[in-house]
Amino acid sequence: MTKGNLVSIEFTGKDVTTGKVFDTTHQDVATKEGILNEKRTYGPVIVSLGMGEILPGLDAALQTMKEGETKTVKLDAKAAFGERSAQLVKVIPLSEFKKHNVAAVP
Numbered sequence: 001m002t003k004g005n006l007v008s009i010e011f012t013g014k015d016v017t018t019g020k021v022f023d024t025t026h027q028d029v030a031t032k033e034g035i036l037n038e039k040r041t042y043g044p045v046i047v048s049l050g051m052g053e054i055l056p057g058l059d060a061a062l063q064t065m066k067e068g069e070t071k072t073v074k075l076d077a078k079a080a081f082g083e084r085s086a087q088l089v090k091v092i093p094l095s096e097f098k099k100h101n102v103a104a105v106p
Contacts, residue, residue: 001063003050009062010044016074055080 012024021033027042057079097104
């Protein structure tokens with residue numbers, strides 16, 4: 001597959017250190033892991049390769065795959081969501097969420 005191809009993918013994203021699932025396209029997995037979102041439609045998603053629509057490391061891995069291939073991809077922070085930066089972390093009191101009627105997830 002190459003840059004610009006539209007591909008249909010299914011995935012389950014896990015934190016490598018904890019094994020905790022943080023995202024998936026599979027409703028049964030979301031239910032089992034306690035992350036089911038009733039407002040979401042589960043199933044394959046269409047992405048355009050090389051267009052910045054998905055994590056950079058996943059995008060690169062998909063471009064090396066063949067149609068129908070299944071693969072486990074492990075991404076370091078840089079290839080996923082980026083390195084953690086203390087300057088970008090802001091602590092917001094729970095009262096602020098409540099003030100704006102936003103449900104905070106622990």
